[in-house]
Amino acid sequence: MLSSGALSLAFLSLASVARTATVTYDWTATWVWASPDGYGRPVVGINNQWPCPKIEATVGDTVVINFTNNLGNQTSGLHFHGINQVQTPEMDGPSGVTQCPVPPGSTLTYKFVVDIGGTFWYHSHNMGQYPDGLRGVFIVHDPNDPYSGKYDEEVIMTVSDWYHNESLPLVRNMLQPSNTRFAPPIPDRLIVNEGAGLLVNFTKGKTYRFRVISFAALASFMIHFDSHDMNIIMNDAAYLKQEAAQQIRIAAAQRYDFLVEAKDGDSGNYPFLVAMDINRDWTNTDLGALVWPHNYTGYLVMDPSKPTDKLDVVSEFSPADDAHFKPHDGAAPYANYTSHIKLDFDFCTDANGIPRACFNNVTYIGQPVPTLYSAATTGDNNTNPIVYGQVNPFVVSYGEVVQIVVNNHDEATHPFHLHGHHFQVLDRPASGAGDWPGTDAGYAAEPPMRDTVTIMGKSHAVLRFKATNPGVWLFHCHIEWHVEMGLTATIIEAPEKLRDHTFPSDHLDACHKLKIPTEGNAAGNTVNVLDTSGYVTVNPTTYNGAMYTPPPNKRCKPQKG
Ligand SMILES: *[C@@H]1O[C@H](CO)[C@@H](O)[C@H](O)[C@H]1NC(C)=O
Ligand SMILES: *[C@@H]1O[C@H](CO)[C@@H](O)[C@H](O)[C@H]1NC(C)=O
Ligand SMILES: *[C@@H]1O[C@H](CO)[C@@H](O)[C@H](O)[C@H]1NC(C)=O
Ligand SMILES: *[C@@H]1O[C@H](CO)[C@@H](O)[C@H](O)[C@H]1NC(C)=O
Ligand SMILES: *[C@@H]1O[C@H](CO)[C@@H](O)[C@H](O)[C@H]1NC(C)=O
Ligand SMILES: *[C@@H]1O[C@H](CO)[C@@H](O)[C@H](O)[C@H]1NC(C)=O
Ligand SMILES: *[C@@H]1O[C@H](CO)[C@@H](O)[C@H](O)[C@H]1NC(C)=O
Ligand SMILES: *[C@@H]1O[C@H](CO)[C@@H](O)[C@H](O)[C@H]1NC(C)=O
16 A cells, blocks of 8 residues: 555656656747947847847746857857756857757757756857856746745846957957966946846836846846845755845855835835946945946836936945845755865966966866766776866765865965856955864855856865766856866766766767767877876867867877777
């Protein structure tokens, strides 16, 4: 006889089968002319449109994106930021990591299950391409949302810096020996909802759930809603205990969900402010006077017949401290970590005098073979970091609790992102706190979970996650220009479970078209996977970004056998 527990389990799984669906998108990347701020330029759009379309699904759904690259002169690809890709690490999207770049004329299908709800985004993870426009909103609705019923309407707001030049010349200009100050490209403008802006129809008695997403390449944004609180309920698709904030700061790639209530006494129209923060560290005026060169004012509109011209002026920015938000489930820090990864971040210079960014004095250099392909094809040797080349690999075993400590030796703040996981933010001290002292003390009792955390200047952060998601996951600064400078490490998670991992034929075809090997170590050596010949140890002096050059017609290496 079945126990009642087994019965209810069987019932639950039936119910969830009935609920889930497959959501399919047929997308072709193309160049589109757009002028989101009044200045026309080519952008990377989808199906000849820009802004790019929204992905919308429900927890448990399978999302299928049939992605064709029709750019002609650039390779491409998509990453789904915040989606953990459980059991589908090959769908994560970064070029050279979990797939080859998608060459012009090729189609590649992404297929994965969305396991948690929240506010996400997708973007190209291919050689500095997303600031050229290839990014969009990704919403996963959650039938078990603890805040469902607490709001009436949803409002999506994307914030981004914007450049009039294309990424390729911008990065080329940055990666010059003359750039001894490691200066990134400075944005020309701030755009909200990709230039469309935001007027919210604000009705007395209603509560609005804002889903704010930063598409930025560099900048952060201070957000303030005049006389209305932002009641924060989620960050980076992780539920929080509700907390009122007057100001928030959102860094590149972060998301905030918050409730704004139209109060009984409200009348008229209310401005709200989005101020671009390109200060190196807004808490440190020793670096010079703070500057706020680009603002956007949106409005909560109660009465369209009344003017929307008032500005929301803030005399001093003092955003809520997101390291002290509390997770909705009240979970404590993961205990007894067995893996400790210490990452000292410094700017550095390579053998050609080109400015780079380093973890532990080593800059990330993409290798010929995507790292996940090496993990899948180097047998027992896939636990040996040597097989991956200079991708700053860190191997952790299945089930370990992993502690990552980042010591930021730069004076500026930097937002760090981990693929494949939410991590707990145990500690994120103020600017000037220096390196991690080497002891585990003073941590949050209920650490918030995020996928992207801002680390303050000359300070550090302590993060933890559970290694239960086999795959190859990048950990990097989400300032896209710093990714191109090499500010990336690679977590090789549970390689012992990746040995038989297989790849769809269209993913392999993308590699074959580009004559990129799909087996062996970082250089495609299959006979002796500890043979490091062919590894890339210095970047080419000319940066070509996503520019497509057809591969030479001969094999790069003589065939074995
Ligand atoms: C995917 O797109 C390609 C090229 O547009 C098309 O040939 C193919 O039929 C599409 N596949 C699916 C499953 O929609
Ligand atoms: C940006 O574009 C302008 C106009 O084409 C050009 O003068 C300038 O040199 C470019 N800057 C960079 C960094 O490429
Ligand atoms: C806001 O209200 C105006 C006028 O009633 C309407 O045209 C517009 O579509 C509404 N916008 C939204 C986002 O609902
Ligand atoms: C942007 O807003 C801030 C805060 O209100 C203000 O200090 C700054 O002067 C504004 N910038 C511009 C260019 O108006
Ligand atoms: C951590 O280790 C301590 C001491 O061995 C043990 O009492 C505790 O149960 C462990 N906690 C977890 C979550 O495994
Ligand atoms: C990086 O290089 C500096 C200067 O040579 C040295 O002091 C430091 O110990 C190095 N750090 C690591 C992690 O190797
Ligand atoms: C690891 O690689 C070395 C060199 O290729 C090889 O001799 C050895 O057999 C490999 N070990 C396993 C378990 O595959
Ligand atoms: C590719 O084509 C687009 C659209 O014409 C152009 O703006 C861009 O500069 C071209 N070159 C590269 C390397 O992207």
